[in-house]
Amino acid sequence: MSLLLINNIGQLLAVENQGRPYKRGLEMSDFPIIYNTWLLIEDGLIKEIGAENSEAPTVKNAIDAKGSVLLPTYVDSHSHLVYASNRQDEFAQRLDGLSYEEIAARGGGIINSANKLRAYSEDALFEDAHERLQELIKMGTGALEIKSGYGLDTDSELKMLRVARRLSSVSPVEIKTTFLGAHALPPEYKNDKEGYINLIIDEMLPEIANENLADFIDVFCEENYFSLEESLRILAAGKVYGLEAKVHVNQFNSLGAVSAMVNRGALSLDHLEVMTDEDLNSICKSNTIACLLPGCSHFLEIPYSPARTLVEKDAIIALATDFNPGSAPNGNMSTVLSLACIKMKLKPSEALIASTLNGAAAIDLSDKIGSIEVGKIANMMILKPKYTIESIPYHFGHDLIETVILKGEIQ
Numbered sequence: 001m002s003l004l005l006i007n008n009i010g011q012l013l014a015v016e017n018q019g020r021p022y023k024r025g026l027e028m029s030d031f032p033i034i035y036n037t038w039l040l041i042e043d044g045l046i047k048e049i050g051a052e053n054s055e056a057p058t059v060k061n062a063i064d065a066k067g068s069v070l071l072p073t074y075v076d077s078h079s080h081l082v083y084a085s086n087r088q089d090e091f092a093q094r095l096d097g098l099s100y101e102e103i104a105a106r107g108g109g110i111i112n113s114a115n116k117l118r119a120y121s122e123d124a125l126f127e128d129a130h131e132r133l134q135e136l137i138k139m140g141t142g143a144l145e146i147k148s149g150y151g152l153d154t155d156s157e158l159k160m161l162r163v164a165r166r167l168s169s170v171s172p173v174e175i176k177t178t179f180l181g182a183h184a185l186p187p188e189y190k191n192d193k194e195g196y197i198n199l200i201i202d203e204m205l206p207e208i209a210n211e212n213l214a215d216f217i218d219v220f221c222e223e224n225y226f227s228l229e230e231s232l233r234i235l236a237a238g239k240v241y242g243l244e245a246k247v248h249v250n251q252f253n254s255l256g257a258v259s260a261m262v263n264r265g266a267l268s269l270d271h272l273e274v275m276t277d278e279d280l281n282s283i284c285k286s287n288t289i290a291c292l293l294p295g296c297s298h299f300l301e302i303p304y305s306p307a308r309t310l311v312e313k314d315a316i317i318a319l320a321t322d323f324n325p326g327s328a329p330n331g332n333m334s335t336v337l338s339l340a341c342i343k344m345k346l347k348p349s350e351a352l353i354a355s356t357l358n359g360a361a362a363i364d365l366s367d368k369i370g371s372i373e374v375g376k377i378a379n380m381m382i383l384k385p386k387y388t389i390e391s392i393p394y395h396f397g398h399d400l401i402e403t404v405i406l407k408g409e410i411q
């Protein structure tokens with residue numbers, strides 16, 4: 001049995017004692033804080049949380065939090081962490097005035113990444129992604145969703161998912177994987193979309209299920225990518241293998257996908273930058289999580305999702321990085337939290353719940369992580385002295401994290 005005490009905690013944030021999987025709407029700004037307290041970890045799990053102003057037990061192995069804030073580590077519920085090399089050449093084109101869509105239409109974008117990834121070995125992909133993951137841990141990410149979607153053929157999609165599973169086996173970060181074969185149409189199927197969809201359904205999905213490589217399924221439902229009807233077909237095929245839907249929708253256009261996918265019980269709908277009233281009404285009344293990606297809006301200079309309206313209409317909001325080489329080359333959840341406050345007008349407390357508990361719900365892990373609760377995995381971070389939760393959006397881009405603890409181990 002291994003015990004670790006964290007003593008002298010000034011503020012213990014986002015304690016959630018009722019075992020709820022998420023908070024919705026205005027509840028997101030209401031979370032209990034315990035002042036001047038301590039926390040005991042046993043074998044990687046949260047064993048006991050002290051009462052306010054209480055005396056800590058005597059434990060040999062102890063950390064002095066020096067009166068600082070302790071909060072759960074971030075849950076990044078939407079990332080494309082496994083990729084082969086950057087797309088800085090496209091960034092230069094964007095700075096010269098081309099749009100993301102124009103670059104994609106010239107064979108750049110997702111296809112550019114797929115061409116690069118196909119030529120990469122599994123080991124090289126793993127090494128690169130592992131290095132990025134180590135950086136994310138320092139930035140306070142304790143759980144992460146990773147998508148495929150830069151392979152676009154059976155071998156390469158499986159290669160990506162195997163790399164994600166391998167990362168999970170070596171890292172203390174909790175990792176869930178999502179199959180995104182329908183991310184774009186690969187060049188060899190340029191004139192045969194039906195053929196590619198059949199490849200996804202008849203070949204990729206059975207092989208992925210056979211090796212248990214994915215937890216969820218995703219589709220890029222967007223003009224010039226996959227239509228609503230095509231997306232629903234692919235998601236239905238995934239459901240046969242027990243893969244819940246987490247879907248890229250409404251990034252550039254509203255195709256009516258929000259209500260259709262809410263009605264089919266999607267776990268999360270991600271992006272939601274362009275929202276009609278009908279889209280808003282259908283997701284706000286539902287248990288489908290709205291996963292918002294302000295880093296992508298910032299980087300591509302596209303609209304931000306109407307987060308304030310979503311909160312006021314009682315939606316469940318998660319925030320994530322969308323970390324990928326094309327539309328959001330930044331995996332820092334503190335930056336995302338900051339953008340969410342500055343650009344989407346979330347309150348710091350709402351942004352924190354969206355980045356922790358609700359992110360965990362968006363990858364079906366909120367029974368294990370996402371809040372400081374007895375019995376949950378001891379994933380938490382201590383801020384540098386004197387900073388509060390409001391300091392994270394305020395000092396945008398600064399590193400305010402002193403210590404990261406994952407599964408009870410100091411990182």
Ligand code: NIG
Binds near residue numbers: 110296327
């Ligand atoms: O979430 N929109 C689709 N997929 C990614 C971007 C992929 C890329 O440009 O490489 C996104 O923004």
Ligand code: FE
Binds near residue numbers: 078079080248322324
């Ligand atoms: Fe994405």
